[in-house]
Amino acid sequence: MTVDRDDANIALIGREFVEGRIGRREFVRLATLLGMAAPAAYALAGSAMPTPARAAAMPQGGTLRLGTRVKSLKDPATYSWGGYDSNVTRQVCEYLTFTDRNNVTHPYLLEKWQASPDLKTWTLSVRKGVKWHNGQDFTADDALWNLKRLTDPAVGSSFLGLVKDFLLKEVPDGKDAKGKPKTKLVWWDANAIEKIDSHTIRLNGRSAQVAIPEYLFHYPALMLYPGDKGVFGVGAQGTGAFTMTEYQIGKVATVTAVKNYWGGGPHLDAVSFLDMGDNPATAISAMASHQVDGLIFTDPAQYPALKQMPFLAYYEVGSAETAVLRFHVATKPWSDPRVRMAMRLGLDNKAVMEVALRGLGTVGQDCHVAPVQPDYGKVPDVKRDIAGAKKLLAAAGFPKGFTTELAVPSDIAWIVAQCQAAAEQWKEIGVTVKLKVLPGAEYWNVWTKVPFGATIWYHRPLGVMTMNLAYRTGVPWNETGYSNPKLDALLNQAGGILESAKRAVVMQQVEEIMQADGPIAQPLWAKVFTFMDKKVQGFEMHPTNYVFGNMLALAKA
Amino acid sequence: MALLEIEDLRVEYRTLRGAVTALPGFSLTIGEGESVGLVGESGCGKTTLLMAMLRHLGPAGVITGGAIRFEGRDLAHASEADLAKVRGSRIAIVYQEPASALNPTMTIGAQLAEVPMQHQRLPRAAALARAAEVLADVHMPDPRAALSRYPHQLSGGQKQRVVIAMALLANPALLLLDEPTTGLDVTVEAAVIDLIGELRAKYRTALLYISHNLGLIARVADRVGVMYAGELVEEATAVEIFAAPRHPYTRGLLAAIPRPGASKETAALLPIPGTVPSLAHRPPGCGFAPRCAHFSPGLCDAGPVAMAGTEGHRVRCLRWAEVTAAPAPPSFHRAAPPTAALLESRDLCKIYRLPAGALKANDGLDFAALKGEVLAIVGESGSGKSTFARILTGLETATSGSLRFAGAEIANRTVHRRSAGEVAAIQMVFQNPDGTLNPSHAVGWALGRAVRKLGGLRDRAKIAARVEELLALVRLPASARHSRPRQLSGGQKQRIAIARAFAGQPEILVADEPVSALDVSVQAAVVNLLLAIQAERGSTMVLISHDLGLVRYLADHVVVMYLGRVMEAGPSAAIFAPPYHPYTEALLSAAPLPDPTHKPRRIRLEGEIPSPLNPPAGCRFASRCPRKLGTVCELTPPPLRETADGHLIFCHIPLERLRAVTPVFAPEMVEP
């Protein structure tokens, strides 16, 4: 593993670290992000890379049974729920990069990467010596095939949304049946994704992009064997520690260890993923009766029951996972910033968090940048102010408050709870909020359109990533229709700043805009947590619920 | 020697609202081979008595006293095992409704064979053979084949034969017959009665008949008991009781029905006032006291009345010796004066298109009804008389032909296409008193609605006044308008129905079996009422009935129908005297008359009424006619034969030969 010490940016960060302006963790994160291999970065920072426990120390063999949902695994490019589907495929196929639980991104199937100083050109070096299960080498061609596929609009991967502005552009595409002009997405340049040699790829972006390594760990960005034509299934090729041997939708998926895995492990013979259904009580029963060894996802409502099972170990990690109560600013009354402010002032964020998460979270600050994210700039909490909220409402023309409807996806219990808690509090400022609970699938059909909705935002390693995805003018996932040139300008500025301390200063202004004018109320940050049987070893809670089977082992009874 | 001795039998029903005495102390003796008839109206405890004799009273019924001595056992106190030995073996029952008395999911053979298998321990094959024998005895056609049939595959008469066969299989000493012919057509009834008589001779079985039908009892019983309110009120030989009744109730019953051959001009019917008391409200003393014309306060209501009278003719009345039969009152009804035809039916046809084929319910009806007269249409079930009533009233339209009312053609117009006047002019009184009034609405509502729609009144006060008038017309108190139909007795309901029909000014009143569902004592009141109103209003009455006695009494003109066709029509007197149509002759012969001395010529029809879907091609009656000439009857429609007095007969037999028969009614009975 080589470290490109000439890289000006890294030198800069290294200096910052030495000068004490950034913390150790931040240094490691940034250095690896910019292409320094993690061990080197840790070495520089004077600490060791968090590696899996030594193989010799881990018990060998056994089948780990995990409770989850077993959904369709057929086309990993179109996976839509990070944990459900990709956790199975992740055991077989791997990513180019890997972001750990401390939000540090490491090379994975890449050996290293290099960004140009303007952050528009990223050179990716594919790790040598990685082989597919059939013995073929994993090469730049394989990675290229996958990246091109992920960015093909016809494939329909959500990866596209992340890199749309970086790699693609919209061009006119005739007119539709109603005579409206249509557009289509194409690569902005024929060489947007370019093969340099057998183990090197270059991404030629049209704009600066700081988070490319993080994006390469986006759950659909699994490296599939081109010969499988994008279809995943039993026996599909991969570079991972396991191969899938059993797969029944809605029931069970099993992966079995392969020999000669290029990385560490695996210690287990197999991992079974058992479908637990929608009812949270089912998973509890399954845990209680030892039908599964652990759960991949847990809801705060399951916590008390699981907590009192003595044979379970609790794992948690702070995260930037949250559910925003977001207002679509193109609709009344949300177009009035005073109303949005009043809604924020109407909430006691701590009380909402306590009710919705049973304390398994931290208080949100209505700005959608989390303290666990390194570019967080400190802002004060938004204190509940009923009188102030009422005054603002009166000024906005609602002296007696108003009645509105909040669209809530039903599939995550704590979000429904959060909305109920918030609605109860809003009563006191005279706003009656009726909940419209929709099945998740239905909610996702309207999530960018409803006037008032509750949307989950999963963990992202950087605050600026979330901001760029959700609040920048005109971006596809801008669900609130929010458009603030000042915010856009600040985000542009932040996107070009590598130093977190400096970026945090800019982000602090972003956060202040969000708190004063923003299109959301965001009362809480969820902790990501779960329970595993105590005999499960090597497990670490990942903020996106990712499970890496090669790190796990089962103690003999 | 007495076969059965019932002594002071007391039966109570224990209900949530207290115990009710059904039989306060019943005594009866039946000798070996004797035929005893018990007469009584509904609610007098006949069925309770039967069931008590076999100790099958249900969970609520209890025998609280007395004894039922039968062949040395007291059945009132016998063990279940002993009872089982008697039931079906020594005492058997023929039930009222054969259709429901047979298990619908078991073959006839299986149900019959059970009896000898149970009581004689015969093996199944032998039991089936025995069943076939008895089926032959009851004249079941093809008894072997009948064994494998299910009940629903048999006709009503055949089912009753099966029930009788089942009762006789074990050769019982006593056969109980509970209204054995109710619901059967007259000709079938006669055949069943004959059969029972025949079998009685063969099996030497004692019979206990129970019926409300005085005529039937008169025909079959040696000795007759009259029941009232759970008690035997009179007991004597049949001849004696019908000739010289002693109890006021018995007299009332006999005075309430038309004497054989009587007509409305010659004799009055006397109703018994009031209704049978309910079990819970038995009067103290004589049960009949509240309705009795000879009631003597302080005597009749003082305490229980014991049986008195003479040996062989006992009567439960304290005043039986003093009270003499009142002379029959003169009739106040008059025959209708001859007038012009109000209703004319010409070749009227009604064909129902059913999946199984075309059903000719009415086939070429030709007759007329004069203004102010009573026209009776007589026939058994399936004759099409009710279909005609439905066409006449406008509930249905005819398929072809003409029906003229006061000159206007109405055959092809339902009520909704008739004028308001025409609708009000033709009204109807229905057969079943329980269905005639809407149970959800009070009497006043029903009458008020009729007054509004038929009488054309709009003003509420006027309607109320008119409703009161109508109630008075049918001799009901004005307070009755608040009553619901379920509070009324059958006779009262029927009177409301009459009042309703007269809410407008009906010119034609269609009365479909208006009294057949009523108790005998109540029938007379309704008949009198109908006649009185009809005569006063000058309305024409179209009477539909199977009861020849009633028809003879009421009708001015009679039409006899069979399978949708007119067989015979003419003035009432002419119909009931020769020349007869062979069908009318059979009907008359079959009709039971309340006179045990009357022994009509026995004319019995073979077989069942053919299916109206597939009637004989020639004369409709050909398949059952006892006087059939030959294939001409089967293939050629009969010619019309007409006498001088307007008597029309459709028959291949020449008029002279039809005339050359003795009257079915003895001449002295025709002329009182």
Add this chain to the structure above:
Amino acid sequence: MVGLLLRRGAALLLTLVAASFLVFALTQFSPANVARETLGAYALPEQVHILSEKLHLQDPLVVRYVRWAEVLLGLRADPLDDPALGLHIHDPRGARYFGNFGYSTLFHEPVNDIIWSRLANTAVLAGIAFAVIVPLSMLLGILAGMRPGSRLDRVLSILSITMTSMPEYALGVILAAIFAVWLKVLPGTSPLAKGTGWPLASQFLLPVAVLALYDSGYVARMVRASMIEVLGKPYIRTALLKGLPRRRVILRHALRNAMITPFTVILLQINWLIGGVVVTETVFAYPGFGRMLLQASLFGDIALIEAATLVALFVAVVTQLLSDVGYWLLDPEARG
């Protein structure tokens, strides 16, 4: 009999066509969109649009229904099963065959790959439940109905009424709490997977208990009512007054007649069980037809809902047909 079967067959066909259209129309109320469902929440509008066009989702309802029906009947190849679309939708049975229910957007699999194993699982569950319900309810019903008003009748009647008053989900959580959590003698879920540490048979106990308890109460009341009605019939009196012992009267005369009505009811329970398994399977995570249907409905997976509905209706109508045939065999009057 043949006529009856023909008539019923025609009615069955009509019912299936009308019901499938009804369901098709109903699912249009849902704002969920097949393309969005296929691609997930974070797909771009452009991507959704491309897929919508490929799937012809803008066509009128009737056109789509007819297309669906044509695919089902094998008159047309499944438009999704076109390699050119790049959807990786491939049905090993071919694109065009009779009984092609299309492609599930929820499971991303051909419906025929999903539905039958689920149906088999549910059939096993319902079959066992049925095998428990019939004798249990008959026993309860006959015992209670033989002597109406007796103490035994009172106790059994109250018991069966109480049983029918307990919804499956309440019963499910209560039984799971008792047997899986407190007593720990039964598994709390029934994923029918091996290697969960619980024998397969034990995984059936709780779901079957829930289905059977609720339903037995209902059927028992039917049997009781029918028994009481039949025992009040005149032909029972006839049989008793023939001198037959009561036991023989009940066995030979009452039972067969008393079974005619409940027979129909019992067979219709199969229809009920299909519905009942939705709740029970959800409670116990049983990988069956009912839970699949619930998931499909919540997701708006039209192809799967349609297939499930058709299968459920087919089972229901065939059951009705069976009950007619049974009635025909039991009741001589129906035979004419």
Add this chain to the structure above:
Amino acid sequence: MKPPFPARSAADAAAGAVARAAEQIDRPSPSLLARLPSSRIAMAGLCLILFWVLVALLAPVLPLPSPTAQDYLAMGHPGPSAAHLLGVDTLGRDTLARIVWGARIVLLVAPVSVVAAYAVGCAMGLLAGYCGGWVDLLISRLADIILAFPVVVLYVILIASVGASALNIVVAVILSSAPAISRIVRGITLGIVRKDFVAAAHLRRESALHIMLIEILPNCRGPLITDFCLRLGYTTIMIGTLGFLGLGIPPPAPDWGGMVQEATPMLIVFPLMALFPALALISLVLGFNLLADGLNELAQKD
């Protein structure tokens, strides 16, 4: 108007008897409802129902916290306490208050939807039974098709498609129950149409509407009362089931089925949380079923 009978004093020896036995009209036999107290089962059921009706009516005046107010301090120990007699739910809301207010919902939605289903079902049944012919064929076929659906399946498909709300539950109940009611009403109507009082109405030239609504419908009452009670119980179960499947009355409204669902994850730790609403629902359904059974028994004694 002069009496139709001429005075016949000589002939009428029975005059005295007529006077004494003057038209006696029975006192009205007590109606089904009046006889209700004689059935212990029916009374037990009625008491259960009345209890819940009373609870629902008194909900606003009972000294209870708001059913949606959250007491997150109580969430750690959600069992019964002095402050919360039946404990709190997963969001710290008072279980007793939610059960009490939930009674209002279930006792509103269930009867309203059943009554609405009856309105539709009676109309369908009356039309089918009265008109016969192709109207009957059409209605009966339609009913057959809907009745062929397993009920839960129908509910799930419908509610999942149109969304969960009280109104949609009413619609679903109508859709699934009306055909069954229509079948019953049609059967009764077929029997009543042949009755003579309907013929008498025809002979007054009453309109079809009058005959259906005034002559026929009131007479369907008897057999329908039992069905109505059973259907109420069944609909209550159905509403609860929908709540349990997440398709019920939307939160935060206290829906008993939803309460059970929300509490099921806590079953192991705080079983009472699920048990209380489950018992409330069971007791109300039991009330309806007992009443139906008692009524049925009384009706059969007639």
